[in-house]
Amino acid sequence: MTTVPSRPLQSSVAIEDVTSLKERSFGQRLLSSQPFWVTVALLIICVVMAWDQPEAFATADNFYNITRNFAFIGIMAVGMTAVILTGGIDLSVGSIMGLVGVVCGLVLHAEHYWAVAIAAGLLAGAAAGAVNGFLIAYVGLPAFVVTLGMLSVARSLAVVLSENRMIYEFGPWGETFNAIGGGSILGVANPAWALLVLALIFGFIFNFTAWGNYLYAIGSNETAARLTGVPVRRIKMQAYIVSGLTAALASVLTVGWQGSAINALGQGYELRVIASTVIGGADLMGGQGGAYGAVVGAALIEVIRNSLLMAGVDANWQGAFVGLFIVLAVLLQRIRGKRSA
Amino acid sequence: MALLELQGIAKHFGAIEALKGVDLSIDAGEVVGLMGDNGAGKSTLVRVIAGNFRPSEGQIRIAGKAKHFHNPVDARSEGIEVVYQDLALCDNLTAAANVFLGREIKRQVGPFRVLDYPAMYSRVAELFNELKSETRPRDLVKQMSGGQRQAVAIARTRLSNARIVLMDEPTAAISVRQVAEVLDLIRRLRDQGIAVMLISHRMPDVFSVCDRVVVMRRGTKVADKNVHETSPEEVTGLITGAIHTA
Ligand SMILES: Nc1ncnc2c1ncn2[C@@H]1O[C@H](COP(=O)(O)OP(=O)(O)OP(=O)(O)O)[C@@H](O)[C@H]1O
Ligand SMILES: [Mg+2]
Numbered sequence: 001m002t003t004v005p006s007r008p009l010q011s012s013v014a015i016e017d018v019t020s021l022k023e024r025s026f027g028q029r030l031l032s033s034q035p036f037w038v039t040v041a042l043l044i045i046c047v048v049m050a051w052d053q054p055e056a057f058a059t060a061d062n063f064y065n066i067t068r069n070f071a072f073i074g075i076m077a078v079g080m081t082a083v084i085l086t087g088g089i090d091l092s093v094g095s096i097m098g099l100v101g102v103v104c105g106l107v108l109h110a111e112h113y114w115a116v117a118i119a120a121g122l123l124a125g126a127a128a129g130a131v132n133g134f135l136i137a138y139v140g141l142p143a144f145v146v147t148l149g150m151l152s153v154a155r156s157l158a159v160v161l162s163e164n165r166m167i168y169e170f171g172p173w174g175e176t177f178n179a180i181g182g183g184s185i186l187g188v189a190n191p192a193w194a195l196l197v198l199a200l201i202f203g204f205i206f207n208f209t210a211w212g213n214y215l216y217a218i219g220s221n222e223t224a225a226r227l228t229g230v231p232v233r234r235i236k237m238q239a240y241i242v243s244g245l246t247a248a249l250a251s252v253l254t255v256g257w258q259g260s261a262i263n264a265l266g267q268g269y270e271l272r273v274i275a276s277t278v279i280g281g282a283d284l285m286g287g288q289g290g291a292y293g294a295v296v297g298a299a300l301i302e303v304i305r306n307s308l309l310m311a312g313v314d315a316n317w318q319g320a321f322v323g324l325f326i327v328l329a330v331l332l333q334r335i336r337g338k339r340s341a
Numbered sequence: 342m343a344l345l346e347l348q349g350i351a352k353h354f355g356a357i358e359a360l361k362g363v364d365l366s367i368d369a370g371e372v373v374g375l376m377g378d379n380g381a382g383k384s385t386l387v388r389v390i391a392g393n394f395r396p397s398e399g400q401i402r403i404a405g406k407a408k409h410f411h412n413p414v415d416a417r418s419e420g421i422e423v424v425y426q427d428l429a430l431c432d433n434l435t436a437a438a439n440v441f442l443g444r445e446i447k448r449q450v451g452p453f454r455v456l457d458y459p460a461m462y463s464r465v466a467e468l469f470n471e472l473k474s475e476t477r478p479r480d481l482v483k484q485m486s487g488g489q490r491q492a493v494a495i496a497r498t499r500l501s502n503a504r505i506v507l508m509d510e511p512t513a514a515i516s517v518r519q520v521a522e523v524l525d526l527i528r529r530l531r532d533q534g535i536a537v538m539l540i541s542h543r544m545p546d547v548f549s550v551c552d553r554v555v556v557m558r559r560g561t562k563v564a565d566k567n568v569h570e571t572s573p574e575e576v577t578g579l580i581t582g583a584i585h586t587a
Contacts, residue, residue, distance in 0.1 A: 208455045208456050209453070209454070209455065209456060210445045210447065210454075210456060213434070213438055213442075213445065213456065216431070216433055216434055216438075217431045217434055217438075217442055219433070220431040220432045220433035220434060221429070221430065221431045221432065223429065224428075224429035224430055224431050224442075225431065225442065225443075226412075226413075227391075227393060227413050227423075227425060227429045228413065228429060228442040228443040228497075229412070229413050229414040229417060229442075229443035229444070230442060230443050287431070287432070287433035288433055
């Protein structure tokens with residue numbers, strides 16, 4: 001995904017006339033964009049499944065389940081995109097989910113207002129992201145190591161805080177809290193609406209704000225970004241806070257949907273989240289990716305999982321498929337990168 | 342009073358002494374050529390002036406006032422613009438985004454400050470036109486030729502009202518016609534009273550556009566002469582060390 005709007009500019013006709021020969025058309029750009037092909041793949045799978053299993057796949061119920069299921073991963077993938085654009089990675093999102101879930105559960109259990117529980121959860125996620133970001137951007141430690149450390153620390157905190165028990169007695173405001181994550185509007189699950197709104201917001205931020213532009217700049221040449229006066233460290237730290245916040249939002253919605261908080265929530269999700277962004281066209285080396293790609297990437301993984309289930313394949317194969325896909329997606333990027341270089 | 346004055350500038354990288362006691366001054370409207378062999382310390386000197394490196398010793402004065410630059414933004418706010426040797430471009434951004442990186446034009450849309458792409462594209466198209474470069478504002482830098490990349494880096498220095506422009510080998514990768522354009526641009530900058538420091542390995546460029554030529558060898562300044570009082574032969578000798586001082 002590029003920062004280029006598709007509408008051509010009329011005011012600079014003179015220079016455009018001379019040089020329009022090599023200008024790539026919108027169609028060409030579309031054909032070379034990974035999110036486009038992932039969308040095509042997604043549609044093909046849906047059509048094939050709807051034709052093969054009209055009673056099971058092509059139902060309102062199944063649509064409801066699929067969109068809700070990938071919404072959680074998609075929400076985190078949008079935040080992860082901010083981090084990956086800078087050339088970083090956040091391995092701690094699954095553990096942050098666990099920690100945030102426990103925090104929300106405990107606050108509700110202590111009979112506090114539902115909004116207090118959500119605020120406490122988001123704050124916990126932002127704090128974990130801020131610690132990651134500070135160590136990476138200001139201390140200069142590698143993102144891989146810092147977020148791997150946070151993966152362990154946040155999970156351990158979740159276990160300690162929950163005293164290794166499931167929290168399900170949510171107090172007087174539990175019902176409202178559960179309705180937010182578990183409810184639906186117009187036949188679509190709330191988490192899916194949350195994903196839609198979030199993706200629109202971040203699609204806008206990535207493409208139309210200086211902050212979004214700086215993420216791409218840092219990821220494609222950090223030294224150049226620093227030389228030209230981009231506040232590199234601040235932006236990098238903020239990207240990790242965004243990732244922590246989206247993990248927290250996914251957790252708040254999951255806990256509400258399930259009606260209980262367990263400290264194992266989100267275990268292993270980091271790989272699915274990273275896979276979603278990469279399948280959707282984000283480059284792990286930085287500087288490339290987008291909100292839409294993260295969402296279709298997450299959708300593709302979930303639709304394939306759903307299809308496998310319906311085809312009678314053991315659900316435990318999903319891990320193998322996700323792993324295979326992430327490697328394939330990176331391989332595809334390498335091949336395309338070689339061609340355009 | 343000189344516009345830019347360096348006094349006793351030294352820069353060490355651990356045991357490496359990249360610069361040793363360099364004194365240099367440039368007046369407004371003056372073009373100074375900086376020459377020297379590979380590793381002589383030219384780029385290091387540029388980076389000290391541009392606020393990328395703090396000098397280990399010495400002082401930088403602008404219009405007589407001592408300045409301490411902590412980062413490139415500080416130097417830019419004093420009117421110092423730089424074309425870096427490696428161009429400092431972000432491959433995944435468009436030409437326009439690169440030119441405006443760090444000082445984007447924004448527009449208020451409701452409560453949001455949004456990038457004003459049309460304004461940036463037309464301004465950058467103007468700059469490329471002025472440089473007579475066939476570079477399209479909306480193309481990704483990744484897909485550009487060496488000359489177009491150089492045009493992007495040079496266009497950056499034209500965004501604001503610069504007082505001092507430092508160019509580190511701006512003509513290294515471009516065609517004969519474009520070299521002439523860059524040299525022309527340097528003359529126009531000079532006519533506007535801007536001080537220019539041109540680093541180049543190309544003797545004819547330096548002698549055609551510069552008022553003065555400064556030669557560096559192994560971190561020290563070995564010559565600082567009016568172009569009319571020296572010759573390409575002498576400068577070559579100074580660069581290689583065949584002539585020691587002049
Ligand atoms: N960041 C750095 N760390 C360590 N040493 C450096 C650094 N930057 C430059 N040097 C050293 O300083 C010396 C001068 O380098 P500089 O880049 O200034 O040379 P130059 O005159 O620009 O050469 P060229 O013509 O090849 O561009 C070299 O020996 C180089 O290895
Ligand atoms: Mg150099």
